[in-house]
Amino acid sequence: MSEVKSIVVIGAGTMGSGIALTAAMSGLQAFQVDVAQPVLDRALASHKKILSRNVEKQRMTQAEADATMERLTYTTSLSDARDADWAVEAVLEKADLKKTVFGQMVETFRPDVVLATNTSSISITQIAASVGSHAPRVIGMHFFNPVPVMKLVEVIKGLATSEETTARTIALAQRMGKTPVPANDRAGFVSNRVLMPLINEAFYAWMEGVAEPEHIDEIMKLGCNFPMGPLRLADFIGLDVCHDIMMVLYHELGDQKYFPCPKLRQLVTAGRLGDKSGRGVFDYSRK
Numbered sequence: 001m002s003e004v005k006s007i008v009v010i011g012a013g014t015m016g017s018g019i020a021l022t023a024a025m026s027g028l029q030a031f032q033v034d035v036a037q038p039v040l041d042r043a044l045a046s047h048k049k050i051l052s053r054n055v056e057k058q059r060m061t062q063a064e065a066d067a068t069m070e071r072l073t074y075t076t077s078l079s080d081a082r083d084a085d086w087a088v089e090a091v092l093e094k095a096d097l098k099k100t101v102f103g104q105m106v107e108t109f110r111p112d113v114v115l116a117t118n119t120s121s122i123s124i125t126q127i128a129a130s131v132g133s134h135a136p137r138v139i140g141m142h143f144f145n146p147v148p149v150m151k152l153v154e155v156i157k158g159l160a161t162s163e164e165t166t167a168r169t170i171a172l173a174q175r176m177g178k179t180p181v182p183a184n185d186r187a188g189f190v191s192n193r194v195l196m197p198l199i200n201e202a203f204y205a206w207m208e209g210v211a212e213p214e215h216i217d218e219i220m221k222l223g224c225n226f227p228m229g230p231l232r233l234a235d236f237i238g239l240d241v242c243h244d245i246m247m248v249l250y251h252e253l254g255d256q257k258y259f260p261c262p263k264l265r266q267l268v269t270a271g272r273l274g275d276k277s278g279r280g281v282f283d284y285s286r287k
Contacts, residue, residue, distance in 0.1 A: 004168075005029060006081075006086070007020075007023045007028050008031040008087050009033065011090035011092075012040050012042070016032070016043070021051075021072070025068050029073070030073070031073045032072060032073065035076055089102065089118065090117075090118040093121065093244040093248070098117060098127055103130065103131065114169060114172075118143055120241075121245040122187075123185055136160050139156065140185070141169055141173065142155075142156065142183075151177070153173040155180045155181065155182050156182070159185070188249045198230055199231075200264065202229075203261035207263035216231055217230065235280035235282055238276055267281070
């Protein structure tokens with residue numbers, strides 16, 4: 001297999017844009033693809049802001065920041081990235097949407113290109129089954145937010161994922177400065193299977209009047225040494241994303257403890273999604 005020199009990231013939301021920037025910072029040519037031009041524009045603005053901050057804090061030189069931007073290409077057309085050596089899907093946490101994207105990936109990229117998904121909860125085997133004989137190329141490559149900062153990448157093999165695909169994924173994650181850790185293909189893998197019930201219980205504690213949101217978070221930070229309280233973390237992740245992950249866990253594992261708290265569902269219905277909308281559990285409109 002040839003050396004990976006370029007990567008395409010499909011989806012330019014918070015996670016996708018973070019993956020693309022991290023790839024470019026590690027020396028890879030990175031294609032940032034999204035069907036919505038405004039989303040690409042936000043990704044570009046975010047990349048410039050992060051790099052500018054890194055230069056200001058002397059984490060990199062201006063020349064390094066400029067070189068990173070030169071390695072980034074933004075496009076609404078997947079075919080513009082057809083010669084990429086690696087592909088990562090980072091669209092919304094919807095199984096049907098991911099399967100559609102994987103069908104497009106199979107049609108677009110060379111047979112030796114690994115088809116990775118950044119899903120945080122959906123079965124890798126389920127996604128891989130949608131592309132038939134190409135299933136050995138499919139693997140979970142779950143990055144964490146904010147991607148340029150967080151070191152962990154959960155590496156999840158599907159039932160048909162080849163050993164070669166797994167080895168190449170581990171090597172690429174390390175090249176991107178990450179620490180790859182294996183997890184089995186079960187709903188939520190390790191991180192979200194443990195984290196989401198914690199976040200859900202924090203919402204129940206709020207809904208049932210155990211404490212106010214800021215006090216729940218302060219107790220968990222001071223008492224459990226969490227860097228960020230569970231309700232603040234939920235806003236940071238996106239309340240809609242938390243809801244979708246919990247629903248995957250609930251449907252796949254069949255346990256009521258994974259069903260989203262009514263308070264969480266109410267906020268999502270109201271469009272209070274956290275940082276991305278300016279208000280979630282907490283109000284960020286003044287920031």
